[in-house]
Amino acid sequence: MNEPPQPPKRVTLATLAHHAQVHVSTVSRALGPDPSGISPETANRVRELALALGYSRDIGAAGLRTGSSHLIGVLVPRLTDTVLAAIYGSIDEAASRAGYDTVVANTLDDPAQRRSRLDAMLSRRIDGVIIADSHLGDTTAYELGARGIPYVLVMRKLQGHASVGIDDELGGRLAAEHLLDLGHRRIAVIAGDPTVSTGIERTRGFLAACAEAGFPVAPELVVTTAGFDVGGGLAAATRLMALPDSPTAIFTVHDLLAFGAMGAIRNAGKRLGTDVGLVGYNDMDLAATLPTPLTSVRSELDEMGRLSIGMLLQQLAGGNPESVLLPPRLIVRQTTVP
Template sequence: MPPARSRPVTLATVARHAQVHVSTASRALSEAPSGVGPDTVRRVRELAAVLGYRRDVGAAGLRTGNSRLIGVLVPRLTDLVLASIYESIDAAASAAGYGTVVANTLDDPEHRRVRLDALLSRRIDAVIIGDSHSGDSAGLELRDRGVPYVLVMRTLEGHPSVSTDDYHGGRLAAEHLLDLGHHRVGVICGDQLASTGRERTLGFRRTFEAAGYPIPDAYSIDSGFSTPSGAEAGTELMRLAEPPTAIFAVHDLLALGAMGAIRDAGRQVGEDVALIGYNDLDLAATLPVPLTSIRSDLAAMGSQSVDALLRALNGEVPRSVLLPPELVIRATTPRPSA
């Protein structure tokens, strides 16, 4: 005979072990517990975890009229930055009793339109937008429909967002290269319609300009955010009559592509050409020549975007958050030789 299935742990079981009423246990396990002391909330949640209790999200949705789903729009989940942020979003949403539905938009307005319609047809409760561009209307449409939303990683004026202070991050990269004595530098700028590309580039270029070393436009290359884009832009920089002694790439994947271009030009990263990336992905520290990078707290971005949505679902107005960037120095930015 097949082994008997164990019965699922019920809310009443958790309440009995915690020695509280069932309604108290239910409130303690909700995403925004009210009328329950913090010690009780902690005790109930710890017991629920030990006992293996799982909230019946579907049943909760039927009672409240909500789907208990958060939609997440990303350009591509193959982008390691967005994948890391989404992992944090999903964990934070799950802890609050929500599921997530992710949609790849390919950074294309028409594709985004179709994906957003599909999410709204599922009656999602809120949306996190990770692919915003200048001129996007997705946030305005969601606002008109009364669907709470927040931007993550990228920003748009007038819309709530959780991101890194990218202008300051670009400035940190510039100050580091200036301190090392680099004056002829190149920038791989990413997409200038995305705030990440625009603000990082702007902070970098303005810092060099203020120091008396304005960067000529030929040394500032617009691109996508992929490794092949970095290789193409890096090749263009290395083919200049006077190639840069240092390159700032506004994404670690762009820096990875630039590494190949520097190699193909017969130069060595970290010896002949300094290189700085952005986001400090795990791969940055493990490359054959470990990459100097500007660190973004990707996990905090994801979790705080969920926190902002939960506040919005409770009737509060979410406020934008700018997380501080951090310069992480490794082997790709040595002091130039005389």
């Protein structure tokens, strides 16, 4: 009777050290986030051996030895939002270069979902958290701080918490000044979620610039939405275009809202960029490739992701980094200048 096949022996650091003819500690450094102290040739030889022999690092065991899991949690509302997907992509890339892995969770901007996903992350002994779904009144950042877990907010901001974001009030002002310079006077705002800093600050900057120029925006021309999606933009702009005196221009606090507004402008029989001007925010890649390219306020999404990892690593090293505000830039296209 044939004996059952034996499972292959697990490749360990000792196995690699034997084949590479170096000490186990040299192998550990070569495969770790900081291979200083050994030559690049030795580090490359060990890594090639690890790949060839099928070595798999035991993150849990490494965490028990070092007190670090080298895992970073990232909370986002939803990765179907390509703005957040772009930020997460740069976070993951920067984390990988620093020797960390990331685990991302969609919270759907729902407190119960956020709590469940955060608890799951904490059970994996993550080293820190990047929060991209903060709301006014949200306690997640406070709870992490009370537990001594480093965290950084990205894109959205909360007063008193370290964050990387865009100067959104200035971004709103840039959009208002552009539309006013073009001669628009009856301008509407699709303001997004009124509990999120991005919607609040972008709208505040826009309204302030209009008021200071002597053309305050009428209350019925400011419409909030439950989120920052295409459907919300379509519904809000449909409501605006149905007004007896409809606006000649619309500012939306997110490009996805602007994409929805395009449909409502078309459905109202208006010509985009000629009859109704439209400005979005974030300058997603799609904005420049639409049949009528969208004027948008550019956010440096990749830079936000990289900086958020840098700030988190500073905290992990015992530092206390200050919040960063990146400058916005208006990109003018055919939805405002045909």
